[in-house]
Amino acid sequence: MNLPTSFLATHPLAQPADLPALDKVLHRAELAAALTQHGLTLVTQQLRLLLSELRIQAIEQQLDKSAVEPSHIIAQLIEKLDALTASKLKTVINLTGTVLHTNLGRALLPDCAIAAVTQVLSQPTNLEFDLKTGKRGDRDDLIEALICELTGAEAATVVNNNAAAVLLMLNALAAPNAVASKAEVIVSRGELVEIGGAFRIPDIMSSAGSKLIEVGTTNRTHYADYERAISECTAMLMKVHCSNYAVVGFTKETALSELVKLGQQHQIPVTVDLGSGTLVDLSQWGLPHEPTVKETIQAGADLVTFSGDKLLGGPQAGFIVGRKALIDIIKKHPLKRALRVGKLTMAALESVLSLYRSPELLPERLTTLRLLTRAQTDIQQQAKGLQASLQHAVGSDYSVSCEPMLSQIGSGAMPIDSLPSFGLVVHYQGSDKISRQIMWLEHWLRTQAQPIIGRIHKNALYLDCRCLSEQQAQLLQTTWSRTQL
Ligand SMILES: *Cc1c(COP(=O)(O)O)cnc(C)c1O
Numbered sequence: 001m002n003l004p005t006s007f008l009a010t011h012p013l014a015q016p017a018d019l020p021a022l023d024k025v026l027h028r029a030e031l032a033a034a035l036t037q038h039g040l041t042l043v044t045q046q047l048r049l050l051l052s053e054l055r056i057q058a059i060e061q062q063l064d065k066s067a068v069e070p071s072h073i074i075a076q077l078i079e080k081l082d083a084l085t086a087s088k089l090k091t092v093i094n095l096t097g098t099v100l101h102t103n104l105g106r107a108l109l110p111d112c113a114i115a116a117v118t119q120v121l122s123q124p125t126n127l128e129f130d131l132k133t134g135k136r137g138d139r140d141d142l143i144e145a146l147i148c149e150l151t152g153a154e155a156a157t158v159v160n161n162n163a164a165a166v167l168l169m170l171n172a173l174a175a176p177n178a179v180a181s182k183a184e185v186i187v188s189r190g191e192l193v194e195i196g197g198a199f200r201i202p203d204i205m206s207s208a209g210s211k212l213i214e215v216g217t218t219n220r221t222h223y224a225d226y227e228r229a230i231s232e233c234t235a236m237l238m239k240v241h242c243s244n245y246a247v248v249g250f251t252k253e254t255a256l257s258e259l260v261k262l263g264q265q266h267q268i269p270v271t272v273d274l275g276s277g278t279l280v281d282l283s284q285w286g287l288p289h290e291p292t293v294k295e296t297i298q299a300g301a302d303l304v305t306f307s308g309d310k311l312l313g314g315p316q317a318g319f320i321v322g323r324k325a326l327i328d329i330i331k332k333h334p335l336k337r338a339l340r341v342g343k344l345t346m347a348a349l350e351s352v353l354s355l356y357r358s359p360e361l362l363p364e365r366l367t368t369l370r371l372l373t374r375a376q377t378d379i380q381q382q383a384k385g386l387q388a389s390l391q392h393a394v395g396s397d398y399s400v401s402c403e404p405m406l407s408q409i410g411s412g413a414m415p416i417d418s419l420p421s422f423g424l425v426v427h428y429q430g431s432d433k434i435s436r437q438i439m440w441l442e443h444w445l446r447t448q449a450q451p452i453i454g455r456i457h458k459n460a461l462y463l464d465c466r467c468l469s470e471q472q473a474q475l476l477q478t479t480w481s482r483t484q485l
Contacts, residue, residue, distance in 0.1 A: 011064050011065075012064075012065040013058075013061050013062075013063060013064065013065060014058045014063040014064065014065045014067060014068045015058055016055050016058045016059055018058070018065065018068045019051060019054055019055055019058065019068050020068065020070050020073065022044070022047060022048060022051060024070065025047060025051075025070050025073055025074060025077075026043070026044065026047065028070055028071075028074060030071060030074045031043070031074050031077070031078075034074075034077070034078050034081055037081075038081055038085065042081070042084075043077070043081065046077060046080055046081055046084065047073075047077055050073065050076060050077055050080060051073070054067065054068065054073070090451060091450070092104060092450075092451040092452070092453050093450060093451065093452045093453065093468065093472050093476070094453055094467045094468075095423065095452060095453060095454045095455075095462075095463040095464055095465065095467070095468065096453055096454065096455050096464065096467075097405065097406070097407040097408060097421060097423065097455065097462065097464030097466060097467075098407070098408045098409075098410035099368065099371050099372055099407060099408070099409055099410050099466065099467060100309075100310055100311070100368065100409060100410035100411035101410050101411075102196060102197070102410070102411055104453065106309040106310065106316070106410075106411055107309040107310065107312070107313045107314060107315075107367070107368045108367045108368065108371075109314070109315060109348055109352070109367065110313070110351075110352065110355065110365055110366055110367045112351045112352075112354075112355070112365070113314070113315070113347070113348040113351040113352050114348075115351075116347040116348060116350065116351040117344050117347045117348050119347065120343050120344065120346075120347045121344070125343055125347075127139050127142075127343045127346065138331075139158075139340065139341075139343075139346060140156070140157050140158060140331070142346055142350060143156075143158065143346065143349055143350050143353060144156045144157075146350065146353045146354065147319065147321060147353065148321070149357075150279050150293075150294070150353060150356050150357075151279065151293040151294050151297055151304075151321050152294045152297045152298060153293075153297050153304070153321035153322050154322065154323055154324040154327070155321070155322065155323070155324040155327035155328070156319060156320065156321040156322075156327065157319070157320050157321075157327055157330055157331050157336065158308075158317055158318070158319055158340075158341055158345075158346075158349065159317070159318045159319075159320070159336065159339040159340060159341065160316070160317065160318060160339050160340070160341055161307060161308075161309075161316050161317065161318045162273070162275065162277075162305055162306055162307040162308075162318040162319075163195075163199045163204065163318065164318050164339040165305040165306075165318030165319060165320045166204055166273050166305050166318075167204055167207065167208060167335070167339070168320065168330060168333060168335050168336055168339055169271060169303060169305060169320055169330060170185065170204065170205060170208035170210045170236075171208045171209075171333060171335050172329050172330040172332075172333040172335070172336075173235055173236060173269065173326065173329065173330070174208065174210040174235035174236045175208050175209040175210060176209050177209075178235070179235060179329070181233070182232075182233050182234060182235035183209060183210050183211050183233060183235055184210070184211045184213050184231065184233045184234045184235055184236075185205060185210045185211065185212055185213065185234075185235060185236045185237075185238050186213045186215055186226055186229045186230070186234060186236070186237050186238065187201060187212060187213070187214060187215070187238050187239075187240060188214075188215055188216045188221035188225075188226075188239070188253070188254070189214045189215065189216050189217055189218050189221065190216060190217070190218050190219060190220070190221055190242070190247050190251070190253065191221075191239060191240040191241075191242060192214065192240070193240050193241075193242060193243065193244070193245075193273075193275075195243070195244060195275070195412060196244075196412075201240055201273075210235065210236075211233070213229050213234075215228075215229045218247065219247055219249065219250055219251045219252070220250070220251060220252035221252065221253060221254055222252060222254060223254050223258050223259075223262065225254075226254060226259060226262055227262060230262075230266055230268065234266070234268050235268070235269075236268065236269050236270075236271055237259055237262065237263050237268055237269070237270045237271070238270075238271045238272070238273065239256060239259065239270070239271070239272045239273070239301075240272075240273045240275075241272065241273060241274045241275045241276075241291070243275035243276055243411075243412035244412035246416050255299075256270070256272065256296065256299045256300065256301060257299050257300060260299060260300030260301065261300075263302070264300075269302040269303060269323075269326060270300065270301055270302050271301065271302060271303040271304070271305070271322075272296050272301045272303070272304045272305070273304075273305045273306075274291065274293060274296060274304055274305065274306040275306060275307065275310065275412055276290060276306065276307060276310035276311040276312075276411060276412065277293055277306025277307055277308070277310065277311065277312045277319060278290040278291070278292045278293065278311045278312070279292060279293055279294070279312060279353075279356050280292065280356065280359050280362065282311070282369075282372075285363055285369070285372075285373045286373070287372060287373070287409075287417075287419075288417040290311065293306060293319075293321065297321070297322065301322060302322050302323045302326060303320055303321070303322035303323065303326055303327075304319075304320075304321050304322055305318060305319065305320050306318070306319050307319075307411075308345075308349060308352075309411075310411040310412070311368065311409070311411075312352070312368075313352060313366045313367060313368030313369060314348060314349050314352035314353070315344070315345045315348040315349060315352070316345070317341055317345050317349055318339075352366070371466060371467055372409065372419065374421075374466055376404070376420045376421060376422055379421050379422040379423070379465050379466055380402070380404075380422035382422075382465045382468060382470075382473055383402045383422045383423050383424055383463075383465040384402050385473065385477070386424060386465070386473060386476055386477060386480070387400055387401070387402045387424060389476070389477050389480035389481045390424055390426070390463075390476075390480050392480060392481060392483075392484070393479075393480040393481075393483040393484060393485065394426060394441065394485055395484060395485050396429065397428065397429055397430065397437070397485075398426050398427065398428055398429060398437075398441065399426070399427050399429055400424055400425070400426050401424070401425050401427070402422065402423075402424055402425075403422070403423065403424075403425045404420065404421070404422055405421050405422065405423050405425070405462060405464055406418035406419065406420060406421060407419040407420075407421040407464055407466045419466070421464050421465070421466045422464075422465060422466075423462060423463050423464040423465045423466075424462075424463040424465070425460050425461070425462055425463075426438070426441060426460060426461040426463070427459075427460045428441075428459075428460075434459050435456075435459055438456055438459060438460060438461050439456065441461055442454055442456055442461050444485070445461075448479075450475065450479070452476070
């Protein structure tokens with residue numbers, strides 16, 4: 001490298017020999033706090049790494065003489081240690097307008113569930129211990145009666161998520177070596193759903209070893225289509241709730257009640273993958289109607305599977321509810337053991353499910369429902385309160401307005417319905433490179449110490465305030481008033 005002499009005079013370069021010995025740095029007083037916090041092993045390892053990086057820079061004549069000062073090295077080391085030990089799982093502020101955002105962790109737990117989880121975190125529990133008999137218990141027993149009470153099902157079991165519930169159900173009842181070697185599952189071509197993250201009905205079938213028998217067409221499937229497909233090998237008639245898309249226009253879906261009649265005639269179980277497990281009729285709060293688990297059981301489904309962290313508003317979990325005889329087979333399958341939930345999930349589930357005993361109080365107590373039913377005027381007021389501070393933060397290159405917008409329920413629930421909301425919209429004031437400026441702003445908000453996630457729409461940045469808590473709003477207000485791009 002040929003650096004001008006004047007530069008070299010003010011920025012003398014360090015030689016590898018100028019670097020301090022590891023021990024010399026380790027024993028400096030400035031490092032004492034870091035040593036107490038992180039321990040000698042980690043500090044030594046990171047310091048060795050840093051010194052070897054600096055040595056390479058010195059050999060390549062790219063290291064300033066001042067950079068080999070022990071105090072300078074220690075400052076760098078502490079920065080490295082802090083970055084290394086900072087949590088990778090961060091809380092973010094969800095301004096996407098999607099309430100149940102799968103990538104942002106779906107449902108937020110209500111306070112009662114947080115308290116329940118906190119309790120079992122540090123103390124032993126009766127997770128699999130029957131306090132009456134003193135013998136080994138079954139963790140499903142803790143919440144099975146409650147699930148049955150809320151859904152009208154005879155029996156229930158809980159696993160890690162709904163994908164696991166479907167996988168377990170197929171493995172136990174429709175795998176080649178399961179029930180009498182029957183492995184065919186009949187599904188309508190209009191219901192071959194793909195949920196994000198590689199959950200696809202045909203793939204999950206083949207991983208269970210079940211044979212998918214597709215019937216009907218994308219838009220129309222008749223009773224006779226199912227009837228004709230039944231054979232000696234039919235293990236199950238399955239309906240899948242089209243949770244993330246809608247088939248509209250010239251359509252025909254065979255009603256569950258009809259399918260149940262067909263199943264009963266041939267003694268074949270009829271199962272429904274409901275996806276979003278709704279336990280109450282949401283239309284009572286002005287939300288679109290989603291089929292509830294109870295309605296599905298009442299219509300005669302033998303088994304229903306659904307998620308714990310979609311509309312139900314609980315932790316990640318999957319339920320299989322329905323006929324006891326079938327649930328008993330499922331519980332005995334080895335996969336049940338592999339897919340079981342832990343005590344934290346159990347504690348949160350029991351607490352969230354208990355809230356459903358007082359349905360009229362749900363919009364107040366169940367966070368998901370509170371967010372979904374938030375009054376538009378309330379959201380508007382919050383957005384208005386933040387407009388000036390965001391305008392201050394982004395400066396005059398951008399203009400911030402407070403506008404009505406539409407939120408999504410998310411997680412595939414009610415894909416075409418949206419909820420009237422309010423938020424901030426940021427436009428770029430210049431005439432060229434608009435989309436680049438907006439993308440830059442989106443990136444800037446997303447990479448703050450407290451990441452803020454918005455969405456880009458029509459060359460503007462949309463920040464929907466539906467999911468913004470009062471505490472988060474205050475934080476944004478203070479941060480933005482102190483920031484300038
Ligand atoms: C969401 C969904 C699943 C997957 O549920 P997870 O809890 O995410 O595993 C499966 N089937 C349907 C119909 C769904 O909507």
